[in-house]
Amino acid sequence: MNSDNDRIFRQIWKMQSEMERLLREFFASKNPLLMMAEDLWRPPTDVFETGSNFVVKMEIAGVKQEDIKITLSGDTLIVRGRREDTFPSGKRNFRQMEINHGAFERVILIPAPEENIRASYKDGFLEITLPKAQQIESRSIEIKAT
DSSP states (O other): OHHHHHHHHHHHHHHHHHHHHHHHHHHHHHOHHHHHSOOOBOOOEEEEEOSSEEEEEEEOTTOOGGGEEEEEETTEEEEEEEEOOOSOSSOOOOSOOOOOOEEEEEEEEOSSBOSOOEEEEETTEEEEEEEBOOOOOOOOOOOOOO
């Protein structure tokens, strides 16, 4: 059962990543200035839920806290930020380059979150906790004759 859950989670993750890419391309195609903007990088992100919360954990080491912006609009959580290049200016000959610099953005769909979100940033990890909306218990409704 656990492997089925893992497989389903990977499929959902792939679909979400593709949706993020399509949304970026759609909005960039409508705005020529965005088409010329630098490419955004996507920090590694885990999204999971507990009994009462959705939790988003993002690896963004080297990003200053003041350079992170978190927005919740309906069921869409958007995390934007920027990691500055810390290398000295001038000519550089890289043998290997894997650390992304510049602007980043992640768009994450959270089903029915409450507005009361909490965020913390420690040891290079941003953690966002979104309380789940209270679920309304199903109940029978009596129909009265008029």
